[in-house]
Amino acid sequence: MNLREYFHSWEYTIDNPVCYPEPRKVQIVVRTAKPQLGGQTAFLSAPEFEVLYGGAAGGGKSYCLMLDALGLQFGNNARGEPMHDFGMAAIEHPNYRAAIFRRKTTHLQKLIDIGKELYKPYGAVFVLQRKGEPGASFTFPSGAQIFLCHMEQESDMENHQGLEYQYVGFDELTQFTLKQYLYLFSRTRGIVLNSKGINLPSRIRATTNPTGIGLVWVRKRFIRNGGWHCHVGKTHFFIADPNVTDVEDNPTGVMVGINHPEFYNAKSRTFIPGLLQENKILMEMDPGYAANIMQMGRKYERALLKGDWDAFGGDFFDEFDRQKMVIKPFDIPKHWQLIGCNDPGWSSQNAFQLIARDPDDNIYTLFTYYVKGRDPEQHARNIYKIIKGFPYTHGRMPSMIVSGRDAFQKKDRFAIKRTDKTYADIFQEQGLFLQEAVTDRVIGWWAMKQYMHNKKYYLFARLNEPLIDELIAAQHDDKNIEDILGQGNDPQVYDHALDCNRYGIMALPAPFATGQEDLPEFIIKKWGKKKKRHSVMGV
Numbered sequence: 270m271n272l273r274e275y276f277h278s279w280e281y282t283i284d285n286p287v288c289y290p291e292p293r294k295v296q297i298v299v300r301t302a303k304p305q306l307g308g309q310t311a312f313l314s315a316p317e318f319e320v321l322y323g324g325a326a327g328g329g330k331s332y333c334l335m336l337d338a339l340g341l342q343f344g345n346n347a348r349g350e351p352m353h354d355f356g357m358a359a360i361e362h363p364n365y366r367a368a369i370f371r372r373k374t375t376h377l378q379k380l381i382d383i384g385k386e387l388y389k390p391y392g393a394v395f396v397l398q399r400k401g402e403p404g405a406s407f408t409f410p411s412g413a414q415i416f417l418c419h420m421e422q423e424s425d426m427e428n429h430q431g432l433e434y435q436y437v438g439f440d441e442l443t444q445f446t447l448k449q450y451l452y453l454f455s456r457t458r459g460i461v462l463n464s465k466g467i468n469l470p471s472r473i474r475a476t477t478n479p480t481g482i483g484l485v486w487v488r489k490r491f492i493r494n495g496g497w498h499c500h501v502g503k504t505h506f507f508i509a510d511p512n513v514t515d516v517e518d519n520p521t522g523v524m525v526g527i528n529h530p531e532f533y534n535a536k537s538r539t540f541i542p543g544l545l546q547e548n549k550i551l552m553e554m555d556p557g558y559a560a561n562i563m564q565m566g567r568k569y570e571r572a573l574l575k576g577d578w579d580a581f582g583g584d585f586f587d588e589f590d591r592q593k594m595v596i597k598p599f600d601i602p603k604h605w606q607l608i609g610c611n612d613p614g615w616s617s618q619n620a621f622q623l624i625a626r627d628p629d630d631n632i633y634t635l636f637t638y639y640v641k642g643r644d645p646e647q648h649a650r651n652i653y654k655i656i657k658g659f660p661y662t663h664g665r666m667p668s669m670i671v672s673g674r675d676a677f678q679k680k681d682r683f684a685i686k687r688t689d690k691t692y693a694d695i696f697q698e699q700g701l702f703l704q705e706a707v708t709d710r711v712i713g714w715w716a717m718k719q720y721m722h723n724k725k726y727y728l729f730a731r732l733n734e735p736l737i738d739e740l741i742a743a744q745h746d747d748k749n750i751e752d753i754l755g756q757g758n759d760p761q762v763y764d765h766a767l768d769c770n771r772y773g774i775m776a777l778p779a780p781f782a783t784g785q786e787d788l789p790e791f792i793i794k795k796w797g798k799k800k801k802r803h804s805v806m807g808v
């Protein structure tokens with residue numbers, strides 16, 4: 270098939286010394302559609318292995334992902350000159366295979382519609398999923414194929430075992446788990462050579478809005494994680510973090526420079542922000558679209574129109590204000606109350622926090638210990654050491670430590686070492702005396718939200734990243750809107766640091782001392798009952 274018969278062409282210069290010593294011209298030739306200036310063109314010409322195009326809804330991201338899968342940028346420009354060493358569009362090669370994923374089957378329809386519009390002019394034939402094939406497919410005259418697949422269950426990724434793709438695209442990446450995403454890395458390979466022996470580059474591409482269940486890992490991998498943040502327009506190189514056994518503990522990996530001994534193992538990654546304003550076509554065809562989103566409220570406006578990665582995750586703690594509540598650590602005066610709280614974890618994270626309260630009822634979470642895969646002795650020893658060495662409290666021990674109920678049960682099946690001791694027994698041997706926390710979820714969340722609402726909730730910066738991540742990501746549960754999504758039973762929802770924080774806050778005497786009048790009737794009723802049962806409340 271000769272692509273030269275019909276095209277739009279579009280030129281773009283990559284001026285990025287990390288990738289290419291000299292500025293490099295890239296031209297994109299498209300027949301049916303042309304990328305819009307801004308994010309779309311940057312996405313189509315990105316040379317990195319792994320690229321996320323993320324931000325505002327309606328920015329043209331899904332459309333662009335489908336366009337990118339054609340691999341037109343590896344072909345010839347309008348004058349018939351090759352734009353890339355490969356010298357032909359990816360879909361002109363019989364062995365080219367691409368797979369584009371949506372989490373849910375029902376969400377594939379939109380991609381199928383875009384595919385029909387974009388691919389048919391290149392001679393593609395569409396077939397709904399055939400037995401033995403990974404998904405619905407577009408087959409091009411050369412034999413090249415683009416599959417549209419879903420991955421509803423985590424295990425659906427195994428349908429792709431043994432297959433090889435040169436292009437893997439994820440639409441709405443925050444709907445997927447990190448495990449699913451990384452699994453497809455092992456399927457991204459394959460030798461697709463041209464007549465001169467040049468191989469077609471393998472690419473992983475994703476698009477997303479800053480909302481959804483996977484927001485935390487996606488943000489860590491592409492936007493920022495602790496002190497690291499992605500410089501837009503720059504290529505970053507990463508290796509997997511050698512210090513973690515489970516990649517979920519560090520979805521970012523370790524950024525390496527060209528002089529790093531492991532640089533040859535590094536993979537390039539970048540992030541391209543998407544803005545609604547750049548989608549001139551949609552703005553013209555549906556000028557009311559932005560106003561529709563504004564109707565959904567400030568948070569949606571921030572996330573979906575401005576592509577703000579902090580607006581969401583969830584809206585459960587909508588009173589949480591990262592700008593004002595995450596503060597620089599300071600010395601905690603001796604007379605301030607100090608308590609500890611613990612959420613035991615065996616295979617999952619064990620969370621521990623120190624919380625201080627000043628005489629005006631402001632509470633400060635000083636640090637969050639968040640470690641998994643250790644036995645209770647090790648956790649206890651670590652935590653004791655951190656408390657003793659913690660500079661802002663000068664090693665002061667908390668007046669009490671409360672913990673989730675699991676710590677008081679003999680749970681052989683969870684124990685790493687078989688023993689008769691409970692978690693609490695083991696902690697006590699290491700000098701940490703645990704008391705049972707008030708574990709009522711709904712009341713606990715209300716107490717936390719109440720402190721936030723009254724602007725009395727603070728966290729020490731840089732020492733509480735897991736807690737901040739979970740605060741921002743927490744979503745309402747559909748079945749019980751007073752609770753967090755999953756109600757504590759969904760392993761995909763991370764709430765260890767939140768549970769820990771709520772135990773600590775409930776252990777502080779008179780947690781509702783302020784803002785009592787704002788509490789709904791049912792909380793006050795429930796609270797009254799609880800008060801009798803738990804002496805740790807102190808009121």
Ligand SMILES: Nc1ncnc2c1ncn2[C@@H]1O[C@H](COP(=O)(O)OP(=O)(O)O)[C@@H](O)[C@H]1O
Nearest residue numbers: 302303304305326327328329330331332550551
């Ligand atoms: N380059 C383009 N050419 C033609 N139409 C486009 C282009 N980019 C986006 N559009 C249109 O804009 C609409 C919104 O784009 P979409 O990819 O769904 O946005 P997003 O995935 O960012 O929410 C699409 O339905 C598509 O018709």
Ligand SMILES: [Mg+2]
Nearest residue numbers: 330331332440
């Ligand atoms: Mg989309």
